[in-house]
Amino acid sequence: MSFADFMLRVQSVDTRIIRVLVFLAILIPLVNPLPVPMVVTDAPRTLYDFIEQLPPGSVMLVDTNISAAYRPTLYGTAEAVFSHAMRRGLRVVLTSFAPEGPMFNEQMIESVAVPAGKVYGVDYVHLGYRAGGEGAVAEVLRDFHGAYDTDFHGNRVADIPIMQDVRTARDVSLVVIHSAGGYAGGGWVRQAVDPYGLPLAVSVTGVMAPSHYPYTDAGQIIALLSDMKSGAEYETLIQRPGVSLAGMGAQTFAHILIILLIFLSNVSYFANRGRRAKK
Amino acid sequence: MIYPDKYLSLFTLLAFCAIIYYQIRSQQQGAPLPWMRPISGLSAIDEAVGRATEMGRPIHFSPGVGGIVDEEAGQVLAGLQYLGYLAEQAGKYDIPLIATMRNPIVYTMAEDIAKEGFARAGAPEKYTPETVRFLSDAQMAYAAGVLGIFKREKPAANVMIGAWYAETMMLAEAATNAGAISIGGTARLFQIPYLVVTCDYVLIGEEIFAGGAYLAKDRVQLGSLRGQDICKAICAVVLAAGIVLVTVGATGLRDFIAQYGR
Amino acid sequence: MISESLGIWMAGLLSIAIFSYLLGDNPVFKLAEHMFVGAGAGHAITMGFGNIRDVGWIPMVRDGRITIIVAMVAGLLLYSRFVRGYSWLARWGVAVMVGIGTGVLLRGLPAAQILAQIRATMIPLNSIDNLIIILGTLGGISFFMFTFKGNAATHNLGLLGRLAMMVCFGAAFGNAVFQRTGQAAGAIQNMLKVFGIE
Amino acid sequence: MATKTMPSAILAIVATVMILDNFLNIPVLGSLSSEIRIWGVIIAAFALGLASINLARFHVVRVARQTTDWPYSVACLIAMAAFGLGGIAAGPGNDYYRFYFANFFSPMAVATMGMTIFFIATAAFRAVTIRSLEAGVLLAAALVVMLGNIPLGDAISPHIPDAAEWIRRIPNMAGQRGILITSAIGSIAFGLRVLIGLERTQFGAGAG
Numbered sequence: 001m002s003f004a005d006f007m008l009r010v011q012s013v014d015t016r017i018i019r020v021l022v023f024l025a026i027l028i029p030l031v032n033p034l035p036v037p038m039v040v041t042d043a044p045r046t047l048y049d050f051i052e053q054l055p056p057g058s059v060m061l062v063d064t065n066i067s068a069a070y071r072p073t074l075y076g077t078a079e080a081v082f083s084h085a086m087r088r089g090l091r092v093v094l095t096s097f098a099p100e101g102p103m104f105n106e107q108m109i110e111s112v113a114v115p116a117g118k119v120y121g122v123d124y125v126h127l128g129y130r131a132g133g134e135g136a137v138a139e140v141l142r143d144f145h146g147a148y149d150t151d152f153h154g155n156r157v158a159d160i161p162i163m164q165d166v167r168t169a170r171d172v173s174l175v176v177i178h179s180a181g182g183y184a185g186g187g188w189v190r191q192a193v194d195p196y197g198l199p200l201a202v203s204v205t206g207v208m209a210p211s212h213y214p215y216t217d218a219g220q221i222i223a224l225l226s227d228m229k230s231g232a233e234y235e236t237l238i239q240r241p242g243v244s245l246a247g248m249g250a251q252t253f254a255h256i257l258i259i260l261l262i263f264l265s266n267v268s269y270f271a272n273r274g275r276r277a278k279k
Numbered sequence: 280m281i282y283p284d285k286y287l288s289l290f291t292l293l294a295f296c297a298i299i300y301y302q303i304r305s306q307q308q309g310a311p312l313p314w315m316r317p318i319s320g321l322s323a324i325d326e327a328v329g330r331a332t333e334m335g336r337p338i339h340f341s342p343g344v345g346g347i348v349d350e351e352a353g354q355v356l357a358g359l360q361y362l363g364y365l366a367e368q369a370g371k372y373d374i375p376l377i378a379t380m381r382n383p384i385v386y387t388m389a390e391d392i393a394k395e396g397f398a399r400a401g402a403p404e405k406y407t408p409e410t411v412r413f414l415s416d417a418q419m420a421y422a423a424g425v426l427g428i429f430k431r432e433k434p435a436a437n438v439m440i441g442a443w444y445a446e447t448m449m450l451a452e453a454a455t456n457a458g459a460i461s462i463g464g465t466a467r468l469f470q471i472p473y474l475v476v477t478c479d480y481v482l483i484g485e486e487i488f489a490g491g492a493y494l495a496k497d498r499v500q501l502g503s504l505r506g507q508d509i510c511k512a513i514c515a516v517v518l519a520a521g522i523v524l525v526t527v528g529a530t531g532l533r534d535f536i537a538q539y540g541r
Numbered sequence: 542m543i544s545e546s547l548g549i550w551m552a553g554l555l556s557i558a559i560f561s562y563l564l565g566d567n568p569v570f571k572l573a574e575h576m577f578v579g580a581g582a583g584h585a586i587t588m589g590f591g592n593i594r595d596v597g598w599i600p601m602v603r604d605g606r607i608t609i610i611v612a613m614v615a616g617l618l619l620y621s622r623f624v625r626g627y628s629w630l631a632r633w634g635v636a637v638m639v640g641i642g643t644g645v646l647l648r649g650l651p652a653a654q655i656l657a658q659i660r661a662t663m664i665p666l667n668s669i670d671n672l673i674i675i676l677g678t679l680g681g682i683s684f685f686m687f688t689f690k691g692n693a694a695t696h697n698l699g700l701l702g703r704l705a706m707m708v709c710f711g712a713a714f715g716n717a718v719f720q721r722t723g724q725a726a727g728a729i730q731n732m733l734k735v736f737g738i739e
Numbered sequence: 740m741a742t743k744t745m746p747s748a749i750l751a752i753v754a755t756v757m758i759l760d761n762f763l764n765i766p767v768l769g770s771l772s773s774e775i776r777i778w779g780v781i782i783a784a785f786a787l788g789l790a791s792i793n794l795a796r797f798h799v800v801r802v803a804r805q806t807t808d809w810p811y812s813v814a815c816l817i818a819m820a821a822f823g824l825g826g827i828a829a830g831p832g833n834d835y836y837r838f839y840f841a842n843f844f845s846p847m848a849v850a851t852m853g854m855t856i857f858f859i860a861t862a863a864f865r866a867v868t869i870r871s872l873e874a875g876v877l878l879a880a881a882l883v884v885m886l887g888n889i890p891l892g893d894a895i896s897p898h899i900p901d902a903a904e905w906i907r908r909i910p911n912m913a914g915q916r917g918i919l920i921t922s923a924i925g926s927i928a929f930g931l932r933v934l935i936g937l938e939r940t941q942f943g944a945g946a947g
Contacts, residue, residue: 011864015456018864019563019857026725026856031738039893039900068845069852072727073720206720207469210907228723229888247726252889254722254856259885261864262878269868282764288652289762292927295651299928303937313688348779350649352642353926356933383585383790384638384783387619387631412797413790419848420581423559423574426851430566431808445852448717452858455865466922468915472710473717475877477862483706484918485685488925491938492687499937501688503928508688510924514659515682521663522675533663540656548842555843559850563857571811577847579815582791583822584844587836589787590827597781612778616785629742634782636746637753639933641779644757647930654923658916674913681917702917707873709914711880712906714859718881719888721856728853731846 007268018261025257029249033241036232036248044233047201047223048084050174056089058173059166063137063188064105065098070180070205075104076244077203077231078178083112084238091162092124093144093172097136098182102129102152121160128152134187141169141192169196178203185212189220203230287539298513299506306502313505321493323462323480324361327436328368330460336435337375339428339454340365342389343465344381344418345442353488354466355385358441359392360491365438366396370405377428378411381421386413422446429457439474440464440487448473455479464490553735556728612637677705747936754934795819880906 001009051060062082066074085092094105105126113124127148130136140147144166148157157163165171175198177188185202192198201223202212209226216224225231228251231244281289306312331338342358345351362378369376378393380386390411397406414424426449429437437454439447440463447463447470454461455477463474464482474481482490485507492500521532558573593616601609615634622628662678664671680702683695691699753775759765760772798812822839829836869875886892887903932938 015861015864016564018861022725022857022860023560023563023729026722027729027733030726030729030733036890037894038890039897041900068841069724069727069849072723072730206716227719229719243730247723248890250726251719251722252891254725255718255885255889256891258718258860258863259882261860262867262882265864265866266868266878269870280763280765282762285652285762288656291651291656292647292758295924295927296931299931300935303932314690316687318687346642347638348641348645348776348783350646350653350926352639353646353929356639356642356938357925357929360938380790383786384635386790386793387622387786388635388639390622391632408793408796408800411793413793415578415581415794416585416787416790417581417844417848419851420577423847423851424578426562427566427571427574430562445855448721448862449851449855449858452862456858456861466918466926468709468918469713471918472713472877475710476714476866477858484922485925488922488929489687499932503932505688507921507924507928508686510928511682511686511921512689514655514920514924515679518659518662518679518682521659522666525663526665526667533660536656536660536663540652540660548838551842552846556846556850556853559847560854563854571808572814573847575811575815576818577844577851578794579818579820580822580844580847582794583819583824583826584831584840585787586791586819586823587826587831589784591831592780592784596777597784608774609777609781612781615778616782619782619785619789622789632742632746633749634785636749637775637778637782638786640750640753641757641775643750643930643933644754646926647754647934648758648761650923650927654919658920662916670909673909674916677910677913678916678920681914682921684917685921702914703873704876705910705914706918707877707914708880708906708910709918711877711882712884712903712911714877715881715884715888715903716907718856718859718885721853721859724849725853725856728846728850731849 004271007264007271010264011268021257022254025253026250029253030246033246034249035241036245036252038233038236038245038248040233040237041230043223043225044230044237047081047176047225048234048237050199050201050222051081051084051088051090054088054090054173058090059162059171060085060090060092060174060176061172062092062094062105063175063177063179064094064096064101064108065177065179065182065184066104067098067100067180071104072243072247073205073227074178074180074203074231075107076228076242076247077225077234078104079108079112079242080231080234080238080240080244081176081201081203082108083116083240084234086112086116086118086123087238090174091122091165093162093166094124094126095140096129097131097133098180099129099131102126104178105152121155122162125160125162126152127157134183134191137183137187138191141172141196143168169198172198174199174201176201176203179208180205181208184208185215185221185224189215193220201225282541284539284541287536288541291540295506295510298509299503302506302509303499303502306498306505310502313501315493315501315504318482318486318489318493320462320464320480320482320486321490323460324364324438324494325368327438327460327462328365328372328374331374331435332372334435335374336433337377338365338369338436338438339425339432339434339459340376340378340438341380341425341441341450342385343439343441343443343467344421344446345444345467346382347384347388351442351467354442355382357488357491358464359385359389360494361438361440362389363392363396364494366393366406366410367400370397370400370402373402373405376410377432377434379421379425379428380411380413381416381418383413383416386411418444418446422449425450426453429453429459433457434459437461439478440482440490443467443470443474445470448477451477549734553732556731557735560728560732673705676701678702680705751934751936754930791819791823880910 096102175192193200199222202221203225206227212224215221228244228247232248235242235245340362342355345355393411394406397403415421437459443465451461461478462480463478464487466484492504524532558569562570600606618630619634621630680698684699684702756771760768798815801809801812884903887900892899
């Protein structure tokens with residue numbers, strides 16, 4: 001059997017075998033996370049340094065606008081940044097302007113704040129979901145106590161210790177948003193940066209990132225994180241491997257496999273080119 | 280009364296419409312037919328019909344998952360004109376046609392268009408309630424439904440021209456895996472690459488709108504196409520002028536567009 | 542009855558059922574697919590009903606917004622297709638919808654897709670990067686000329702435009718691999734939860 | 740007469756109001772166009788019902804005729820009834836409804852979406868070859884961007900992520916703009932033909 005014939009055989013392999021290979025390439029790194037060496041780029045570094053220089057007790061406001069389909073893309077970043085803020089002794093106010101968001105806030109509390117022994121209402125609070133998109137953002141920033149009667153668990157906001165110091169946007173030192181769609185960074189620039197001059201960091205999907213370039217170029221967003229890659233870099237910075245690094249392992253394997261498939265397909269194509277021309 | 284920052288947009292709209300309308304009129308009044316660059320994706324539609332006839336297997340058609348009340352409406356409507364053509368061919372050559380729909384309003388339109396197409400071929404009885412199928416309003420449920428149809432009804436050809444979203448790659452490749460030839464087309468930028476990689480033939484961007492002129496060869500469409508080309512030439516000339524001006528440091532034209540073209 | 546573990550099991554098993562398509566059509570996928578399509582349609586009915594009630598019926602009856610009657614009638618007329626001889630009435634509602642779409646595209650595209658893109662390309666010819674953007678854009682326009690024969694220069698320009706498009710498609714394909722792997726990882730994580738792996 | 744003229748007239752009036760509202764600062768146009776959008780929401784909701792009838796009829800017929808795979812049609816109808824009737828009775832905010840939406844419906848959507856990468860892989864194996872200069876350019880751009888997205892690219896050469904970023908910002912832009920400008924013109928021409936009644940696909944050519 002000639003090489004060309006062999007390649008033809010390879011290329012006519014059952015597509016199911018390729019699918020199984022892809023499945024394994026993604027599955028194995030998720031089950032057995034491997035250390036993926038990440039090179040930390042500017043955006044995660046900037047946010048990291050910003051949080052590092054904030055005095056303990058400063059208030060960080062978080063908007064978690066993640067939906068189930070974008071969990072692998074954005075959740076890792078959210079958890080890493082929250083974990084860093086907790087470690088630095090910042091006080092964190094969790095909000096959401098998307099109905100599915102609170103679920104992820106609760107998950108962050110469960111896996112970061114609770115094990116770290118942080119106290120609910122003192123070190124952090126979860127205010128829950130407000131409908132109304134960008135308009136609701138504006139309202140909350142103007143008057144937290146007016147926009148939220150109770151927190152996510154039904155406690156009166158007026159009775160929560162941390163909220164005694166958080167009344168308007170002026171009491172916030174940093175805003176971090178995680179957005180899988182909707183008004184995203186633009187909305188927060190209009191509502192938090194333009195009127196109040198708050199520092200804003202944005203984490204979005206890879207598809208949404210380019211539409212935020214104008215804001216980063218203009219300095220309105222201090223750090224633009226995109227996709228699980230930024231999350232993996234942040235996890236590297238805080239030395240706390242999480243879902244993003246596991247995801248990047250899957251990414252690496254899947255990419256190598258697909259590049260290999262493209263390579264094989266081209267070898268086969270060129271090995272058989274003469275033959276095809278004869279036909 | 281006119282928003283000042285929209286002067287230029289309104290002018291552009293009116294000027295382009297006037298040019299296109301004028302060209303349509305002059306074609307209707309018998310102006311010489313313009314030369315036309317061939318579009319390979321379009322001749323492929325007849326190839327698809329031929330293949331389905333030979334194999335006695337169905338053709339699958341979809342105008343994509345986009346809606347009818349936003350800027351993509353044009354792409355969906357343009358896609359539906361291929362459904363009309365396919366229904367006519369299906370009636371003529373007795374091929375089963377399966378058209379799947381995601382948007383309910385598009386579905387009601389597609390039913391009319393398909394019925395009409397079969398009627399034009401003189402075979403209205405070949406249209407059945409199973410020809411145009413509404414699958415689901417939910418994008419991924421729609422996609423899963425189409426995957427099932429590919430496996431079970433094994434179409435000989437898959438024509439997917441319209442407003443496509445994230446399911447593009449999956450459907451085009453699944454059709455190929457199921458043994459169909461695929462003809463794709465969309466003007467949704469981020470979906471074109473998937474079609475280019477997987478489909479046998481592709482209509483890129485404006486080609487989906489031009490297709491009607493090629494298929495029907497009617498003078499309205501030809502005139503329109505001529506008018507569109509003139510509009511494109513104007514854009515190119517204005518763009519070139521702007522580049523020259525900006526290069527020599529005169530930003531007036533660019534600022535003018537920025538100020539009045541919102 | 543609503544328990545977290547029930548949710549995890551349901552989500553995981555259904556994800557596996559959908560993925561089973563990758564090994565070929567099979568009864569498990571068929572069942573999941575049919576339930577998925579049915580659930581999607583059912584959810585749409587729920588949402589549609591809510592819209593008719595909240596956007597139509599309540600404002601009309603409670604707030605006395607009589608103009609809404611127009612839409613309610615046009616919506617009901619869609620069902621005239623089931624009445625022999627009156628099916629043409631269904632087109633009135635469709636006409637409103639197509640009218641909205643046509644209006645939106647005609648009013649939006651000149652500014653958003655033509656003027657904005659032209660303005661963004663009006664950049665000085667002072668770097669290789671800018672030259673690439675300019676030639677690629679003009680080339681793209683030239684490629685989409687259907688009825689002008691042009692000359693060698695425009696032909697070559699069109700070819701350049703096509704090459705630029707291919708780079709654009711290649712980049713999008715490359716990014717898609719990243720994005721889609723992430724989504725697959727999400728689905729696989731749903732499956733892993735069944736086995737207690739997070 | 741009324742079968743064709745009325746829809747065309749309605750279409751033209753609605754479209755004209757939408758267009759004028761965008762350009763003219765006349766309050767009555769603004770309220771009219773937002774009213775029309777509300778009509779759109781309501782009509783679309785009625786259309787959903789119509790489309791669901793089509794789906795239900797399709798599967799009821801299969802069950803009645805006991806065609807191959809008819810039991811699956813039963814499953815489809817049950818799911819449809821559960822989500823449709825349950826949702827209407829309890830409302831989409833109901834805890835049970837949300838539970839089943841989040842754990843029954845959403846995971847299948849995530850899984851279906853998640854299958855795409857497998858089709859990308861088979862397409863890569865089957866069709867991404869250097870058949871021509873154009874295909875080669877596409878492949879090269881794809882490879883650089885793919886490598887730039889993973890740490891491996893950086894390990895091979897720190898220039899690869901930079902090159903990927905350059906491709907995204909420069910030639911990618913160049914390729915997009917031509918498509919955006921020309922397809923907008925094609926779309927406008929199509930819209931114009933629909934508006935003035937020269938394009939009849941929307942109601943079925945020559946129907947009525």
